[in-house]
Amino acid sequence: MYYESFSQIKKMLGQLTTLLDKAEAYAKEKSFEPNLYLGFRLAPDQFALARQVQIACDTAKLGASRLTGKEAPSHADNEQTLDELRARVRAVISYLDGYSEKDFEGSATRTVTQPRWEGKVMTGKDYFLEHVQPNFYFHLSHTYAILRHNGAPVGKRDYLGALSQRMP
């Protein structure tokens, strides 16, 4: 289940690069600087796009790491361009590519914590359901919302990607 859920998260990270590609193409078409998108935000006191992408990436990366006990690579949060943001996303996809189903054995009952919880812990199962998934999709959707609010012609299909459909 966790392995399949992280496969889905990887797919969504791939869609995130598509969203950024479309925003870049739109900026070029409209003759504005594409990297301006990194600073766009929906409210003055909400994170701008670059931070939304960084947190989506970290939620995926640290989610897998904390559920398995495997080391996660560190990223400096210093991306200044769409190219650098896409490289960050691709680095996380690569990192998740290194996971196998076996890595997640016992994840549901694993004890998970992080510094900001001030000593409190969660089970892996609760952490994944209540924290990783809602946060990952929150920051991914906010990235989409910021792009859409600022003209990028992204649509639900760009967000969802191809579905595993077949004729019966």
Place this chain on the structure above:
Amino acid sequence: MYYESFSQIKKMLGQLTTLLDKAEAYAKEKSFEPNLYLGFRLAPDQFALARQVQIACDTAKLGASRLTGKEAPSHADNEQTLDELRARVRAVISYLDGYSEKDFEGSATRTVTQPRWEGKVMTGKDYFLEHVQPNFYFHLSHTYAILRHNGAPVGKRDYLGALSQRMP
């Protein structure tokens, strides 16, 4: 797994009513009509808040229904006020309260379809991972984004709700 995931979805629907409550209180504080929120949107050609809430509700309701073969109640998409939207959300929570773990036995391998797929099908497992979860969180996060963009003092904790944390 599905049962637990829908418990999480129910929790998030409860948080959605909290988000709407906070927006209403903010509107009253600022002396504007709270129900204006239903028509706010992030882009001229994107769904307004009311539709975002309706789709989040339907994704949850139809997701459970299609994964189990149980009937889902129908809703007319005619909400005009925050009160009516909250009632819609609560109706879906009540509906999901009627599910037990046993209802989801065999859901992963169940064949799922819907009219707009033009005859194509998905397994329950793929449908839940690739369609229900990303869509549910997309429309919930967009509801949050529209509120936040329009001044409502909602924060990440209002979105996530309480986490199942404990001292070790």
